[in-house]
Amino acid sequence: MFEIFGIPSNALFGQLLIGLINGSFYALLSLGLAVIFGMLNIINFSHGAQYMMGAFAAYLMLKYSGLGYWPALIIAPLLVGITGVIVERLFLQWLYKLDHLYGLLLTFGLALIIEGVARNQLGSAGLPYVVPDELRGGQNLGFMFLPNYRAWVIVASLTICIATWFIIERTRLGAYLRAATENPALVRAFGINVPRIITLTYGFGVALAAFAGVMAAPIYNVSPQMGSELIIVVFAVVVIGGMGSILGAIVTGFGLGVVEGLTKVFFPEASNTVIFVIMAIVLLVRPAGLFGRRA
Amino acid sequence: MEQRVAEPIATPEVQPTVWRTQSATILFVVMVVGLIVAPFFTYPLFLMQAMCFALFACAFNLLIGYVGLLSFGHALYFGWASYLSAYSAKAWGFTPELAILTGTATGAVLGLLAGSLAIRRQGIYFAMITLALAQMMFFFALQAKFTGGEDGIQAVPRGHLFGLIDLSKEMNMYIVVLVIFLAGFLFIYRIIHSPFGEVLKAIRENETRAISLGYKTDRYKLVAFVLSATLAGAAGGTKAIVLQLASLTDVNWPMSGEVVLMTLVGGLGTIFGPVLGSFIILVMQYKLAAVGEWVLVIQGVIFVACVLLFRRGIVGELANKLKIRL
Structure with missing residues (x-):
């Protein structure tokens, strides 16, 4: 075991793994939506x-x-x-x-x-x-x-x-x-x-x-409500990635899952909201989304 | 691609009579008289709550019905306004009119922030962005200290209006809510029938054309968004004072869905539709409180039925049948 930025590697990679898992679901669902x-x-x-x-x-x-x-x-x-x-x-x-x-x-x-x-x-x-x-x-x-x-x-x-x-x-x-x-x-x-x-x-x-x-x-x-909360996050993922590209949906899904996982390590209070914040920033910088074509 | 949201109501072809040209005025008088006598027949608290939701739905309808923008996150303005009204009345000892103004201003500021982000994308993305932003602010409300988390802000004092009139007396409170509701309703009516409102409708019908005519449609959309959020804030603030409670229910996504349902049932893009819709949905919720979770199923069925069978809503169908504008 070793430390990265003062965080034990176990915790860091553990959250990274959870991030990848969440990312898998974001990717599968946003792919379906697209x-x-x-x-x-x-x-x-x-x-x-x-x-x-x-x-x-x-x-x-x-x-x-x-x-x-x-x-x-x-x-x-x-x-x-x-x-x-x-x-x-x-x-x-x-x-x-x-x-x-x-x-x-x-x-x-x-x-x-x-x-x-x-x-x-x-x-x-x-x-x-x-x-x-x-x-x-x-x-x-x-x-x-x-x-x-x-x-x-x-x-x-x-x-x-x-x-x-x-x-x-x-x-x-x-x-x-x-x-x-x-x-x-x-x-x-x-x-x-x-x-x-x-x-x-x-x-x-x-x-x-x-x-x-x-x-x-x-x-x-x-549980019955497992989907309704997830789908709102997936909507944000879709806004970030844009629905024009299949590959874009997959990459964005996994990427955002990882970012969310890392946020849980470094700034746990923001882990629920980080994807929405990224969405807001993307809308400011690249309104069409990362992989989107301008409508 | 079809751009219209509210289906256009056919221009009256029949001879205009007083009944037809003045139908909106007549219905308005009926509504006012009804709301004045209603508290003598049913619970004033229920009516006050219904009027708050009616104002909320009217504010929402300003966007979907007249600009064609579906905001799926209107609980954000309603709920946060309700929190700030409740907090300012309880913790800072604001008088009710100041507390409600605080809530209204909250709606305006949040509307400006969320609106300037959301109008950067069109159509379906607009709905998803507003929903996502509302969910973000829901999590803030969940984590912030002053909102009281799962408990919400309870036992908000109704206080004295202008420091004089005791609002803990039900009838005094009722009159205040009635005045706020009617003021908001007439304000929206005024917006819709102003030159500004005509531009909004032009954007709804054909945005590209409006742009080519030289209108900066983004600015119009943003102003409409802020107006809608402000009025939703007024509704939320009033609700917090009336029910003496602000809670997570007010900011969560099902609330955003509920206001869509109210407006859809009553009639998108009609003036009276959202009012009727919110009364119907609230009565339904009271009557069905005993069946618990089935309310969700019934609401879902109403959504499906409205979209498939009568997209104009009750008031819209009526107006269409009678060939009048409501």
């Missing part, structure tokens, strides 16, 4: 609630059907993604021609409904979810102790983020997506079913949120 916004022109306010649904789906699967973490990691995002598809078909598809704000208001209403139902059915206290056996314990790296589960979360979310970037920027499917974002009418004329792409995009974005929720379950307690 993908959805790109196709639907809607800011998905219920993203936080859908993240919470993912965590609850994992919790309920374990409690009632004994399905553990690994099946939940696949099934929960699928289930929540399907609810997303239903939401898009039932509600969102009627809003594309209207002002953006109506999409925000509708998804805000959905978030209230989801959170309200969760509170009624499960209470507002946090429920614990155990770390899967395979990922118990940790590694002693000399300068810090690295729990296996946390290492897994960082690796998994990085992988998902990069895979999403790859699909959108480097594959044929991604090319359709990007083309449909630019000019839906022309893409339809080529015989591509754009409404279906839009529906599936929403489902995919929502599934990403649920995936993040399942991964978050063993780290934070599973």
Whole structure:
């Protein structure tokens, strides 16, 4: 053990790790928001609630059907993604021609409904979810102790983020997506079913949120309000990074998580607000956001 | 891309009659008379609270309904004004009118700061920025010593208006709140129907065009933002004196959502809509207090229903049916 700036290395790297973990969730969620916004022109306010649904789906699967973490990691995002598809078909598809704000208001209403139902059915206290056996314990790296589960979360979310970037920027499917974002009418004329792409995009974005929720379950307690506070921070992340670039969303998410973690070491009182302060500074210096194009 | 927020109300094609041209005035008189007799029939405290929220919603509506800016963080001005009014009345012994003015000024200053940041981005980003800034100030309120953390500032003295009139008497307080509400309401009406208000509406309809006509739209938006935050501050300050309480509920994000809901239910971009909306939502909350968390679900359902089925809100739909402006 050694000291950096008078801070024991254990504390410093410990917070850095927590920062990276938070950053993983910021990255996954802002990525989902960016993908959805790109196709639907809607800011998905219920993203936080859908993240919470993912965590609850994992919790309920374990409690009632004994399905553990690994099946939940696949099934929960699928289930929540399907609810997303239903939401898009039932509600969102009627809003594309209207002002953006109506999409925000509708998804805000959905978030209230989801959170309200969760509170009624499960209470507002946090429920614990155990770390899967395979990922118990940790590694002693000399300068810090690295729990296996946390290492897994960082690796998994990085992988998902990069895979999403790859699909959108480097594959044929991604090319359709990007083309449909630019000019839906022309893409339809080529015989591509754009409404279906839009529906599936929403489902995919929502599934990403649920995936993040399942991964978050063993780290934070599973509680109905776990999403609503997170989503506001993620909005700030999105304002900082701009939604124009997928890679931008990922980098900003991880970066801000680390900054937040470091703030916890050096100036703990500001750790809740540092991301908002950075947002204010970015707005002053670079109004379009770090990776944004001027609208 | 569709820019409009409030759907335009069709220009009346029918022959103008006194009823149609003066409909807003008539409704205003009805509202005033109603509010004067109401305390004899129902709880004055409830009515006072409803008027504070009505003023808050009207202030919010000035932005969304007439400039097309959705602020998702209006609890910031309402809540912080409520804290400073409560604190100045309790700790510094300010008389109620000074305490409320302190709250109003708080709203104005915070509105200037947050507004000058938020107007740097448009549309959906504007909403996210206002929400994030409000959340930042929520954390400040949570950590600051003077706000009393989870307890809030309790037992705020209502005091004597101008050092003379005892506001602990319910009727005196009621008249003060009624005067503040009506003054705020008429002030907003005046803003909307001034040349300044016409420019705001032009920005709502087509900002690019307004810019090309030579208007510095950013300045107009900022002034509108500050006015809205100031009036929200007046509402928050009055609420703190009426309920003798300032708490975290007033600054937290669900409060920002509530004022959006009130305005949406009543009708975005209508003058009377926010007033009606806030009364409806408050009555609903009182009636449904027993069902606990289901209130959240019901509010969510109302949001969804309003956005999908009647975007004009109650007053807006009515005005549209009767082909009048309300």
